[in-house]
Amino acid sequence: MPPIGAKQRAVGLVVEYNPFHNGHLYHLNQAKHETGADIVVAVMSSSFLQRGEPALLSKWARTKMALANGVDLVLELPYAFATQKAELFASGAVAILSEAKVDCLHFGSESGSIKDFHHLLSFMRENREPWDELVKSHMQQGQSYPKACALAFKSLDANTALSLDQPNNILGYHYVKAIADQGSAIVPYTTKRLSADYHDTTLPSSSIASATSIRQSLANEPDGSHLIKHVMPESALQELMTYQTDFNQLHTWELYYPFLQYRVLSSSTSELASIYECEEGLEFRIQETISRSSTFIEWMTAMKTKRYTWTRLQRLSTHLLTNTTKVEMNSLHQSSLPYIRPLGMTEAGQQYLKYLKKHSSVTILSRFAATDHPLAKTELKASRSYIAPLPTSQRMAQIDKDFSTIPIRM
């Protein structure tokens, strides 16, 4: 035990836990071991995720999964950062972890070598302008942003060891960059991810599976807990099954489609054009395609072009659903972090939070009722959109949870 009031060594993780599985557990333990931390602080996406999807389970259920499996303190990654491409996503997460006074940040990557990340950062400090030019030119030729980045690196420096067309390398690079840009004292660590491919859609026989493959199994077979029990900790599986029973379903895009279609068809094109990430006349394409698509996947397929990645379009769908405008989002990104918000904590997390309350420069916020900051307003709007398709009694039980509930203690 450290002396009372002294700060324990803390490692920060950036997570979605959608849902929590053995790979997450492995990473968590490895992070603690490699950094010598006493405390694990996870900054976790709230209701909607980086790839522009509703989280399968509420942030409260995912917080319980995290606390039952070794995380000491779960902090909310607000909607305004959770639903962004890597750069903004990472800068929000790092800003929160800095305010949470973690000593280090540990992330999984395809590379596994922190030196490669530092090297790339130096390279970019020197070659930013030509690199930007190349990215722009590749995008003008119709490439997606990630692909354009990768091509730009190839043109400028064949010796860059870090491949940026792999999603966790991109995120990792932006964590390291955000730490440097924000002048943070956080020390970054990385190890190679166990799961070979983030995009795996079939379940392996081993105990480590991608979250994508777990979601896919649940989508194909809603009663398929027997299919995934070897890849999830018992407590997390239990939480998942309870949620599915209580709410009658998990949150998938299809559940939201009638609401999204209603929203789009009852909006004018100029209202659609005011939504964040609705660029280049997409509002006309949105309205025309959605009126003839009977499911979300049908709509996305109709919307898809080489110009826009699936993820980009899903993020746009998320902002349409939550009615998040350009003006609103840009003003949130321009203001400094107003608060950090614990969603849950263990006994040890609670002690750590006591220390934070004395030393953090921002508010530690437990309920939205206690603030009227626009960041909280946008979050409340997102969480109320998140519960829109639930049956009445469950919807009503959740509707003011963000507004009035205090963090979970476990």
Place this chain on the structure above:
Amino acid sequence: MPPIGAKQRAVGLVVEYNPFHNGHLYHLNQAKHETGADIVVAVMSSSFLQRGEPALLSKWARTKMALANGVDLVLELPYAFATQKAELFASGAVAILSEAKVDCLHFGSESGSIKDFHHLLSFMRENREPWDELVKSHMQQGQSYPKACALAFKSLDANTALSLDQPNNILGYHYVKAIADQGSAIVPYTTKRLSADYHDTTLPSSSIASATSIRQSLANEPDGSHLIKHVMPESALQELMTYQTDFNQLHTWELYYPFLQYRVLSSSTSELASIYECEEGLEFRIQETISRSSTFIEWMTAMKTKRYTWTRLQRLSTHLLTNTTKVEMNSLHQSSLPYIRPLGMTEAGQQYLKYLKKHSSVTILSRFAATDHPLAKTELKASRSYIAPLPTSQRMAQIDKDFSTIPIRM
């Protein structure tokens, strides 16, 4: 038979047919008889009604009911006029009937004497200013608009035979006034309504019932066709039952409540304040009360004050659901009628329409695909909001009907 190309004598009716019943049939026959008309032209509210409710059945189903029971030509009363208090509602209906070249307009009223309406009109020409002052002052004392009107008349002229706190007298007065204001050649007729009370909620044993009591019976007992078969023509009852089977339900406010709640909770207060009829800070009350109300009726009860009639609040709910703004609505009311739109016609109605096509000064519009007038855009938005809560296959079948369907022929 009249000579080909000659105009037949036509009587105009202003209707909702929600649903079509024996009282409507009686009125229709009486109108034809009293005016000596060959042709009946009904201008019918589209998807949402004057009291701020979704119509029980689609405009297409209600058009079929009308055509099967003696109406020759059904014209759409657009959303922009159908969901308004008496003055605007009547001015829209009269403008359309004028363009439809009807010779007379026949309406039911509590009074039953057309002389009383003319007398009131003259009285108002002379006393408008003091009357306006009195209405304003009564409203400032917390009276509703209809009540304030009635009180103003009492103060100014105890001899006014026409009681303006009865809904069909108010409508009738505004028909007569609109005819005069618009310099229309239409001759107004009225007879006393058979059904004593517009607001009756229990079914009588006789063959004439109010639409309210029919809707109430259906709400209490969805399979209650045996309860209402003595008060509706066989064909209309059949249409109602078929609709209920095909669409799984009739359209009631409760069906829309999850969508309305979602809309309100994902809007900012300034967005709510931009909605038509959202006045005097109601946006805060709307958002606060809807987050704790699990049904539409619960919400309306929470919203209700002496200041606002139930109908006024229901109309506001309609505009919230359809996302109709003040700017949008006011600009529609300021522009002149761009088209009249037939929803359906009999053989005789078709002949009449041929005459109209030659002599009307506005477009005869059959599909919204053929126009980009804002009036059609608002209508399309309303009809797409109207079908939002239907199950997917029925929703998809209806979604573009307004856009591409031509009028029904029967």
